Amino acid sequence: xxxxxxxxxxxxxxxxxxxxxxxxxxxxxxxxxxxxxxxxxxxxxxxxxxxxxxxxxxxxxxxxxxxxxxxxxxxxxxxxxxxxxxxxxxxxxxxxxxxxxxxxxxxxxxxxxxxxxxxxxxxxxxxxxxxxxxxxxxxxxxxxxxxxxxxxxxxxxxxxxxxxxxxxxxxxxxxxxxxxxxxxxxxxxxxxxxxxxxxxxxxxxxxxxxxxxxxxxxxxxxxxxxxxxxxxxxxxxxxxxxxxxxxxxxxxxxxxxxxxxxxxxxxxxxxxxxxxxxxxxxxxxxxxxxxxxxxxxxxxxxxxxxxxxxxxxxxxxxxxxxxxxxxxxxxxxx
Amino acid sequence: xxxxxxxxxxxxxxxxxxxxxxxxxxxxxxxxxxxxxxxxxxxxxxxxxxxxxxxxxxxxxxxxxxxxxxxxxxxxxxxxxxxxxxxxxxxxxxxxxxxxxxxxxxxxxxxxxxxxxxxxxxxxxxxxxxxxxxxxxxxxxxxxxxxxxxxxxxxxxxxxxxxxxxxxxxxxxxxxxxxxxxxxxxxxxxxxxxxxxxxxxxxxxxxxxxxxxxxxxxxxxxxxxxxxxxxxxxxxxxxxxxxxxxxxxxxxxxxxxxxxxxxxxxxxxxxxxxxxxxxxxxxxxxxxxxxxxxxxxxxxxxxxxxxxxxxxxxxxxxxxxxxxxxxxxxxxxx
Numbered sequence: 001x002x003x004x005x006x007x008x009x010x011x012x013x014x015x016x017x018x019x020x021x022x023x024x025x026x027x028x029x030x031x032x033x034x035x036x037x038x039x040x041x042x043x044x045x046x047x048x049x050x051x052x053x054x055x056x057x058x059x060x061x062x063x064x065x066x067x068x069x070x071x072x073x074x075x076x077x078x079x080x081x082x083x084x085x086x087x088x089x090x091x092x093x094x095x096x097x098x099x100x101x102x103x104x105x106x107x108x109x110x111x112x113x114x115x116x117x118x119x120x121x122x123x124x125x126x127x128x129x130x131x132x133x134x135x136x137x138x139x140x141x142x143x144x145x146x147x148x149x150x151x152x153x154x155x156x157x158x159x160x161x162x163x164x165x166x167x168x169x170x171x172x173x174x175x176x177x178x179x180x181x182x183x184x185x186x187x188x189x190x191x192x193x194x195x196x197x198x199x200x201x202x203x204x205x206x207x208x209x210x211x212x213x214x215x216x217x218x219x220x221x222x223x224x225x226x227x228x229x230x231x232x233x234x235x236x237x238x239x240x241x242x243x244x245x246x247x248x249x250x251x252x253x254x255x256x257x258x259x260x261x262x263x264x265x266x267x268x269x270x271x272x273x274x275x276x277x278x279x280x281x282x283x284x285x286x287x288x289x290x291x292x293x294x295x296x297x298x299x300x301x302x303x304x305x306x307x308x309x310x311x312x313x314x315x316x317x318x319x320x321x322x323x324x325x326x327x328x329x330x331x332x333x334x
Numbered sequence: 335x336x337x338x339x340x341x342x343x344x345x346x347x348x349x350x351x352x353x354x355x356x357x358x359x360x361x362x363x364x365x366x367x368x369x370x371x372x373x374x375x376x377x378x379x380x381x382x383x384x385x386x387x388x389x390x391x392x393x394x395x396x397x398x399x400x401x402x403x404x405x406x407x408x409x410x411x412x413x414x415x416x417x418x419x420x421x422x423x424x425x426x427x428x429x430x431x432x433x434x435x436x437x438x439x440x441x442x443x444x445x446x447x448x449x450x451x452x453x454x455x456x457x458x459x460x461x462x463x464x465x466x467x468x469x470x471x472x473x474x475x476x477x478x479x480x481x482x483x484x485x486x487x488x489x490x491x492x493x494x495x496x497x498x499x500x501x502x503x504x505x506x507x508x509x510x511x512x513x514x515x516x517x518x519x520x521x522x523x524x525x526x527x528x529x530x531x532x533x534x535x536x537x538x539x540x541x542x543x544x545x546x547x548x549x550x551x552x553x554x555x556x557x558x559x560x561x562x563x564x565x566x567x568x569x570x571x572x573x574x575x576x577x578x579x580x581x582x583x584x585x586x587x588x589x590x591x592x593x594x595x596x597x598x599x600x601x602x603x604x605x606x607x608x609x610x611x612x613x614x615x616x617x618x619x620x621x622x623x624x625x626x627x628x629x630x631x632x633x634x635x636x637x638x639x640x641x642x643x644x645x646x647x648x649x650x651x652x653x654x655x656x657x658x659x660x661x662x663x664x665x666x667x668x
Contacts, residue, residue, distance in 0.1 A: 009666075011554025011600075012659035035567065036489065037412040037550055038385035040482060044378065051372035052424035052477060056462045078371040090386035092475045094428070124477075128390045130666060136468040141426045143386060143458075143477035148374060155370065216371055220345025233369065266345075325346035332343075332464060 004099045009129030018127065022105060026112040027122040031088075039123045041088060044147050049084035051075055052143040058332045060107065060137050062181050064174075064193035067140055068110035070268060070334060073197050074219070075144035076118045080199040081215045081271070083154050083206055084146030089115060090124040091142055096135035107138060118197050120144070152206075156230040156274070158213040164280035165238060165300040167272045168201065168293040169194065170246045171223055172265030175333055176254045183258075191250050196269030201292045209283050211276035218272050219334055222264040224322040226272055227300075227310045237305035240322070242314045244299045263312075264325050266333045274302060338433045343463030352461065356439060360446040361456040365422075373457045375422060378481050383418035385409055386477040392666045394441065394471050397511050398527035401474055402444035404602060404668060407531050408553070409478035410452045414533040415549045415605070417488050417540055418480030423449060424458040425476055430469035441472060452531050454478065490567040490608070492547040498614035499572060499634040501606045502535065502627040503528065504580045505557055506599030509667055510588045517592075525584050530603030535626045543617050545610035552606050553668055558597040558656040560606055561634075561644045571639035574656070576648045578633045597646075598659050600667045608636060 007014040024033065031039050053074045060067040072089065079086040091111060095104065115122055177193040198217065206212060218226040227238050247255075247262045255262050269292065275283050280298055287293030303311075310322040341348040358367065365373050387408045394401040406423065413420040425445060429438065449456055511527040532551065540546060552560040557579075561572050581589075581596045589596050603626065609617050614632060621627030637645075644656040 006665045007661045009554075010659065010661070010664075011559055012661070014661070015554075016658070034489070035563075037415040038383040038418065038478070038480070040416055040418075040487070041382040041384060043381060047377060048375040048382075048479075049372040050375060050422065050424060050458050050479065052426050052458045052475070053460045054426040054428050054462045054475060056428060056464050056468075081371040082374055084372065084374075088384065090384060090477050092386050092388040092426075092477075094388050094390060094473055124384050124386045126387045126475075128388045128473075128666075130390050130470065130473075133467055134390075134470040136464065139428055139462075139464075139473070141386070141388060141460075141475035141477075143424050143426075143475075144372070145382075145384065145479070146372070153374070155368075220343075220349075225345055229369075324350070325344065327341045327344070327346070327348070330344075331340045332462075 002101055004095050004097055004101060004104060004129055006097050006129050009127060022108050023125055026108050029121045031121055031123045041123065046147040046149045049079050049082045049146040049148055051078035053078065054139060054141040055334055056139045056332050057334050058136055059181055062193055063177050063190050065195035066107060066110050067138060068107035069114045070195050071140040071142045072111055072114035072118060073195055073268060074334065075142040076120060077198045077217045079144045079146035080202040081217055083152060084148045086118055086120045086144055086146040086199055088123045088145040089120045089142055091122055091140060092126040094128050094130060094135055094139040096137055097129055097132055099137055118199055154214050156214045156233040159230065159234050159236060159274050159302050161236055161302050161304040162277045163213060163274050163302040164277055164298050165274055166284060167297055167299050168270050168287055169295040170248045171267060172247060172251045172262035174268040175265035175330055176251045178333055179258060179330055180254060191254065194267055194269035196292060198269065198271050198292055201290045204286055204290060205283055208286055209275060209279040211279040213274045215271055215273045218267050218270060220266050221325055222266055223272055224263040224310060225325060228324045231308045231310060235306050236302050237307055237309050237311060238300055239303050239311045239313060240300035242312055244297050246295050246297050263322060336435055338429050338431055338435060338438060338463055340431050340463050343461060356442050357459055360442050363455045365455055365457045375457065380481040380483045383413050383416045383480040383482055385412035387412065388473060388475040389668055390473045390666050391668050392470055393515055396515050396527055397524050399529035400441060400444050401472060402441035403448045404529050405474040405476045406445055406448035406452060407529055407602060408668065409476040410454060411532045411551045413478045413480035414536040415551055417486060418482045420452060420454045420478055420480040420533055422457045422479040423454045423476055425456055425474065426460040428462050428464060428469055428473040430466060430471055431463055432466055433471055452533055488548050490548045490564040493568050493570060493608050493636050495570055495636050495638040496611045497547060497608050497636040498611055498632050499608055500618060501631060501633050502604050502621055503629040504582045505601060506581060506585045506596035508602040509599035509664055510585045512667055513592060513664055514588060525588065528601055528603035530626060532603065532605050532626055535624045538620055538624060539617055542620055543609060543613040545613040547608040549605055549607045552601050552604060554600050555659055556598040556600055557606060558644060559659060562658045565642045565644060569640050570636050571641055571643050571645060572634055573637045573645045573647060574634035576646055578631050580629050580631050597656060
């Protein structure tokens with residue numbers, strides 16, 4: 001059979017065939033193959049980090065990735081942001097009947113390859129199938145478990161005036177990639193999503209500096225939303241320098257055409273961090289040496305200002321406030 | 335605003351409002367309120383059990399439960415089946431725009447109440463919103479983490495000829511409840527789903543007997559499917575006694591009308607276990623004293639027969655094979 005039918009979600013023979021021939025084949029590891037209602041992991045020595053994320057992105061295949069790669073990167077990155085080493089991941093599929101098994105296989109292979117690259121094991125899974133009109137191809141939930149070895153607690157509550165804000169690369173690539181694919185915008189250069197794994201970069205940074213206050217990946221809502229979250233959780237404000245913000249030329253021009261601001265557009269392979277001033281140049285150098293941080297920039301600083309807002313110092317010298325976005329930005333961007 | 339809109343899934347202000355006013359309000363605990371990309375849990379001393387499940391049940395409210403209660407029971411029960419004490423749960427929502435916030439609130443309250451009853455904390459969450467026509471009201475993924483304190487490894491590989499098969503109560507209640515609601519079948523007595531938590535019952539059983547071989551909850555595909563899984567993973571067969579199978583009268587008559595067999599119908603608050611013969615009466619007594627096991631019955635035994643099949647000894651004295659179900663049973667039953 002070449003398409004997914006409701007019987008693949010019934011728990012009977014077709015479900016088992018799918019599990020054996022697709023999931024066990026590609027996700028193959030000793031823990032998953034326990035084949036029980038729950039999987040038993042070895043003891044974890046240290047504090048445990050947990051993160052969950054569902055992915056409903058449309059389209060499911062895009063320039064630079066697919067929903068499978070994205071669903072592993074998203075959860076691995078969320079774990080890394082709390083200083084954890086990602087170890088295990090669970091995968092829950094909600095599939096619409098009619099999806100081609102070839103497409104599902106492509107997604108499953110991509111999940112397996114990304115998990116291998118991130119050095120995480122897929123330890124449990126679940127598959128549900130819904131009727132036509134009740135989903136859109138495939139939705140994926142990934143939940144991740146990681147370990148934190150040191151006692152440090154990364155939190156925006158730690159940020160202090162004078163701290164520097166660093167971003168690991170160009171802004172808005174993922175959101176603009178998806179948007180241009182969805183609108184069938186035909187440009188000479190198509191924008192590539194930045195969808196990628198940040199765990200190795202984060203590990204390097206945290207092993208070399210103990211003065212990182214907080215890390216977060218600016219996905220839905222973009223950099224402006226993440227920085228607003230930081231100041232909402234702290235009594236300070238942040239000042240950004242517009243001329244320091246890294247934005248690809250094609251992203252900037254697409255944003256102009258579509259009426260978006262790169263600062264509010266989703267990224268899927270970027271980290272924004274706040275670090276004590278004395279370590280900021282060192283951290284920047286470490287980042288620039290890593291493939292995931294080549295275009296890292298110091299883009300702003302924490303300032304003593306109890307309005308708890310994000311200011312943007314524009315290129316022409318003015319200052320405006322970057323608010324939390326209101327209303328819908330780009331639906332189903334992740 | 336009284337309905338869910340796409341902006342509730344955008345990561346901006348509306349998302350944050352929903353998180354604060356609904357999720358933090360009802361799921362309130364110190365770990366969730368860390369408000370980071372991932373949540374940090376205390377050290378867990380022992381082996382860790384993990385289970386993931388997505389719930390797409392239609393309708394979302396039914397006699398005896400709702401998708402919220404079901405999504406906690408399902409994952410808590412799966413953890414309990416491996417001998418784990420459930421500790422933490424994550425919740426991922428995929429919501430269709432247009433869902434009434436009052437309905438979402440009802441689901442969220444139900445999740446919170448069930449989690450409290452199961453003594454698990456909701457430690458991480460995620461919300462995505464999709465356009466009309468791309469989901470059906472609400473889908474929920476729950477992933478659970480539990481701890482296993484002893485060294486015992488429950489597995490169908492442990493079963494031996496002579497072992498007894500015990501089920502904790504009547505078969506098919508959940509599936510028939512959902513089916514009758516969906517078909518608008520109007521009977522005098524409406525069947526109530528058995529959706530419920532099994533973790534306390536399982537804990538009692540495992541603390542009193544070290545001869546339980548394997549536990550599983552016969553959800554999708556019902557008892558026949560679960561027992562087929564057991565024999566597929568072992569070189570033995572199972573013989574069931576038809577006259578011992580507990581089935582409610584109204585479920586039996588609905589099955590007759592609808593052309594189903596109770597043995598293949600989903601349960602959501604039942605456990606089937608295999609235990610050494612010498613402990614079987616003791617385990618049965620423990621089960622009968624618990625509200626979740628009042629109608630427990632010894633329903634069969636493991637027999638030396640390397641066909642690895644499930645035989646049913648019928649009331650009129652014949653024997654037939656209960657195969658793994660083929661094709662679609664009841665879609666979206668959980």
